[in-house]
Amino acid sequence: MPTHQPIFSIVLPVYNEARNIPTLLQRLTDTMNDLEPRYELIFVDDGSVDGSVDILMQYRADEPRIVVLKFSRNFGHHLALSAGLDHAKGEFVVMMDADLQDQPEEIPRLYEALKQGYDVVYGRRRHKKFSWWRRTTASSFRWLMKHWVGFPVPGGVFRIARRKVVDAVCSCRERHRMLVGLMSWVGFRQSAIEVEHGHRLAGESKYDFRRQWRLALDTLTAFSVRPLRLAWWTGLLFSISGLLSAVGVWAGWLFLNRHTPWWIALMCVGFFLGGVQLMAVGIVGEYLGRLFEEVQGRPLYILDDVERIDVYGDESMSSEEEKQ
Numbered sequence: 001m002p003t004h005q006p007i008f009s010i011v012l013p014v015y016n017e018a019r020n021i022p023t024l025l026q027r028l029t030d031t032m033n034d035l036e037p038r039y040e041l042i043f044v045d046d047g048s049v050d051g052s053v054d055i056l057m058q059y060r061a062d063e064p065r066i067v068v069l070k071f072s073r074n075f076g077h078h079l080a081l082s083a084g085l086d087h088a089k090g091e092f093v094v095m096m097d098a099d100l101q102d103q104p105e106e107i108p109r110l111y112e113a114l115k116q117g118y119d120v121v122y123g124r125r126r127h128k129k130f131s132w133w134r135r136t137t138a139s140s141f142r143w144l145m146k147h148w149v150g151f152p153v154p155g156g157v158f159r160i161a162r163r164k165v166v167d168a169v170c171s172c173r174e175r176h177r178m179l180v181g182l183m184s185w186v187g188f189r190q191s192a193i194e195v196e197h198g199h200r201l202a203g204e205s206k207y208d209f210r211r212q213w214r215l216a217l218d219t220l221t222a223f224s225v226r227p228l229r230l231a232w233w234t235g236l237l238f239s240i241s242g243l244l245s246a247v248g249v250w251a252g253w254l255f256l257n258r259h260t261p262w263w264i265a266l267m268c269v270g271f272f273l274g275g276v277q278l279m280a281v282g283i284v285g286e287y288l289g290r291l292f293e294e295v296q297g298r299p300l301y302i303l304d305d306v307e308r309i310d311v312y313g314d315e316s317m318s319s320e321e322e323k324q
């Protein structure tokens with residue numbers, strides 16, 4: 001059936017990647033022309049200052065399947081990805097980085113895996129080409145998300161998703177977002193394949209410590225209000241230990257006639273009162289957490305499918321309308 005819509009949309013965030021674009025485009029178009037020529041390449045320029053947009057526009061003159069979205073300034077990797085998803089029209093949407101660390105040649109493999117009956121297939125990066133420090137901090141953070149928060153965030157950005165998943169992700173409009181986490185949150189059938197993680201072709205990683213830290217905080221706070229609860233539990237621990245020590249001091253004085261130094265008694269009171277205060281902060285935190293979740297404004301639920309036969313047909317509708 002002829003269609004004017006693309007089958008594949010490839011979303012690529014670009015922040016000062018001018019030197020990578022020619023090779024990236026060559027490899028992407030080679031791969032996609034073999035796989036399915038009805039595709040679009042959505043480049044989201046995230047406020048580049050190295051002429052990335054000019055290069056993209058030059059290529060666009062000969063290749064109408066290139067779409068260029070230009071941000072007015074740098075908004076960040078995950079907002080660039082979100083803009084790309086918002087504009088993607090394809091039935092299958094691929095997200096990948098523009099520095100060739102995600103290899104275009106892996107797209108057919110992701111698609112093959114998707115066809116096995118999944119809605120999202122993400123790449124689990126083999127032999128990560130990040131520094132030792134980056135790998136350690138990232139894996140510690142993933143561990144924390146999985147075991148403490150109970151919300152694992154699997155895989156990197158490189159992935160393929162069906163339209164219904166993209167629509168669900170696009171319906172979440174929170175500002176501080178970690179797109180991979182959001183795609184995990186919406187559910188559906190997800191799977192992973194191993195992909196090779198390449199070296200960055202040119203330029204430097206934009207994820208310095210500050211950006212990594214910000215992303216980690218965005219992820220933690222977007223999917224959990226647990227840090228707010230910490231105050232409550234710490235407070236409880238402090239006030240119980242304050243109370244128990246006070247009972248010990250009092251029992252020592254009563255039964256053993258042992259006089260405890262004044263500063264120990266003072267510490268008991270301090271522990272107890274400090275604990276009570278922390279618990280009060282924890283209670284405020286509980287309300288704040290709920291408020292935060294409301295403000296995020298995520299959909300209440302996401303339907304994968306609705307099985308329903310309209311047994312009453314249109315007639316019942318008209319009789320309903322008549323009644324009103």
Ligand code: UDP
Pocket residue numbers: 012013014015016017046074075076077078080096097098099101204205206207
């Ligand atoms: N990127 C972006 N905005 C930013 C930072 C990065 O659009 O503020 C893009 C960047 O051009 C690349 C992708 O996001 O295509 C991943 O960035 P990078 O390679 O620096 O991250 P790393 O591979 O080190 O995680």
Ligand code: MG
Pocket residue numbers: 097099101200205
């Ligand atoms: Mg990279």
